[in-house]
Every structure is written in C-alpha cells, then in structure tokens.
C-alpha cells in the first residue's frame with residue numbers, strides 16, 4: 001500500500017500538519033513547490049491553504065496536471081482562517097483525474113489574524129495525525 005503526502009504552504013501552516021502526519025506514518029511529505037518526482041500512490045494526502053475563498057492555485061494547477069492513472073485515492077487537508085470547508089475546486093480537480101476523494105476533509109482553522117497566531121498548535125497536529133492514521137489503518141485492514 002503506497003501512501004503519500006503532498007502539500008504547498010506559503011506561511012508554514014499546512015506544512016506543520018503535513019510534517020506531523022509524515023512523522024506518524026514514516027513518510028517524507030512532498031512540498032510541491034520544490035523539485036520532486038510524484039510516484040504512484042494508493043492514497044495521497046493533499047494539503048494546502050485557502051486563498052480568497054478557494055484552495056491555493058498552486059495546488060489546483062498541480063492536481064490538474066497529475067498524470068492519469070497514478071493516484072487511486074486522495075484525502076484533502078486544509079488550513080485557513082475561517083475553518084470553513086473551501087475544498088470544492090480541489091475535490092473537482094481530483095475527481096476529474098479519476099481519483100477517488102475521501103468524503104471527510106480535514107479543515108484546520110489557522111493563523112491569519114493576530115488572535116489566531118498560535119495555530120496550528122500541537123493539539124491541531126495531534127488531531128490531524130489521529131485523523132490520518134485512522135484512515136490509513138482502515139485502508140490497510
């Protein structure tokens with residue numbers, strides 16, 4: 001079972017979650033803004049922030065260019081200021097590639113305003129790890 005994590009992160013919020021899950025699963029998360037090779041995955045965790053009500057365009061463009069038949073399933077995680085689920089464009093992009101998208105998305109309200117400056121905190125990272133590990137264990141049977 002090949003599990004991967006890809007993310008993009010302008011200010012480090014999404015990276016923090018990606019690194020936490022990577023540690024829990026023993027996987028090196030891929031920063032899509034850096035040179036890398038995307039292997040074939042049974043399940044790919046896909047993470048980014050919200051920018052002007054939609055997922056990061058870097059991630060949208062990336063997903064739109066994923067070669068056909070390389071990724072079977074995806075789990076979306078997102079950080080943003082409001083905690084709203086702004087994943088729709090990402091869901092659409094993944095599905096358009098024939099990738100099955102896990103019905104639950106992990107949305108983490110994070111820093112944008114001063115009073116939210118400390119998130120994602122360690123509790124957020126722990127919660128996300130639990131979320132991701134549970135999915136992977138269920139997949140592995």
Ligand SMILES: Cc1cc2nc3c(=O)[nH]c(=O)nc-3n(C[C@H](O)[C@H](O)[C@H](O)COP(=O)(O)O)c2cc1C
Pocket residue numbers: 008009010011012013014015048049050051052053054079080081082083084110111112
């Ligand atoms: C220019 C800009 C626009 C943003 N627009 C939104 C938005 O529309 N809705 C929202 O909830 N958060 C918004 N945010 C907050 C980011 O989604 C949040 O800081 C996120 O954690 C960034 O993730 P990253 O640092 O991993 O890229 C915006 C942040 C910036 C800098």
